[in-house]
Every structure is written in structure tokens, then in C-alpha cells.
Amino acid sequence: VDLGYDFGAGFAAYIGYWGNYEVANNNDRFEESDLYAGLTYTIKNITFDVGVINYIYPDNDDDEWEWKVAISYDTTELLGDFNVCPSIAYFYNNKLDANTIEVGLSYSAPVMKWINGDNWLSIDSSAVYGYVCREGQVGRAAGDYSYFQIKSDAVVSITSYCKWSIGIRYSLASNNSKNFIDPARLYPYDGCGSYVWFGSAISFGF
Secondary structure (H helix, E strand, O other), X not given: OEEEEEEEOOEEEEEEEEEEOOOOXXXXXXXXXXXXXXXXXXXXXXXXXXXXXXXXXXXXXXXXEEEEXXXXXXXXXXXXXXXXXXXXXXXXXXXXXXXXXXXXXXXXXXXXXHHHOOOOEEEEEEEEEEEEEEOOEOOEOOEEEEEEEEEEEEEEXXXXXXXXXXXXXXXXXXXXXXXXXXXXXXXXXXXXXXXEEEEEEEEXXX
């Protein structure tokens, strides 16, 4: 759930909630609630984003706070429909004492606009590379690892306020990322290797 407000003069604010809940089993070890908020400032085609995220895990007391500073560039004026937007972000997680640098590219292809001039179907894709460096705290290992993710969604505009999407995700983490997984959380994977998953979503706006 995302709420945003445009103050004008390039300034805007947002606040939101993200939740993950298991519905197949009576087990809350994978449940998570995230609260986030931030401020953005846009000047010409450049947007600055400063925000904070609170990761809440109901099965333990290991809540985390993460701060974010990001910048992105909209290349629409330069590339038109072939707009590829680059971004770079820095995150700091207080619980993990981890610093993350993330760079990415995003692109929305107006497929139906190219075919017949309508704009009800697009293919939205992005690629992200991240590097994590953990300083180390009591009971937590120090070190670094990197990760990569690509995603692509077919997005259908049902109405001007409602969109449906279906897509695919692929992620890859370096082998040393398994050193950062907490065995007490009983993850069913070692944190490294590659993964593919699929999903669908319906979004509403007002």
C-alpha cells in the first residue's frame, strides 16, 4: 500500500506498507511487515530520494531499520519510447551493520502503442546489481557479497485507475552470501545460487 503527496516545486512525500504472510502453513517464520517513508525532489529529469524502512519480523525481536539515499535519471526527453532510466542507491542497515550500493536500469516498452497507437499494454523490465559490505557485530559475520536481479512484467491497463500484471523474476547471489544467512531463521536455502519465480498482481490508484 503506497500513499504519496506532491507538494509542488519538485517536492513530494510517500509512505507505505509491505507485508508477506504465509497462507499455506501455520508457520510465521517467513512473515514480515515493512513500513517505509521518504521524501523526493525532482529537478528537470533527475529525482533525489531519501527514505527509511522498518523491517518487522513477528516471530522474533530482530526488527531492522534501513536508511536510503537514491538518485535516478529519466531519459524520456533523450530517448522517447526507448527510455532506459538509470538509478543508483545507497542503503545502511543498523541491525546488520551493512552498507549496500545498488545500481539499476529500468525500461517500459509501450507494446500496443507501437502496434496500433493504444497504450493499454506495456512490458516493464528492470535489472539491478547490488554490492553488500557488512562491518560485523556480535554474533554476525563481517564480509561482503554481491547480487543481481532481473524482472519483466506484462502490464495491462484495465482502466485508468486499475492495472493487472504478470511476470517473471530471476536472482543470483555470490557464493559468499551464505555466510550472511542466520541459521536460527531456518531458511530452506543457503542464500547463494540462482532462483526463478513468477507472480501476478492487481494494482489500484486514486
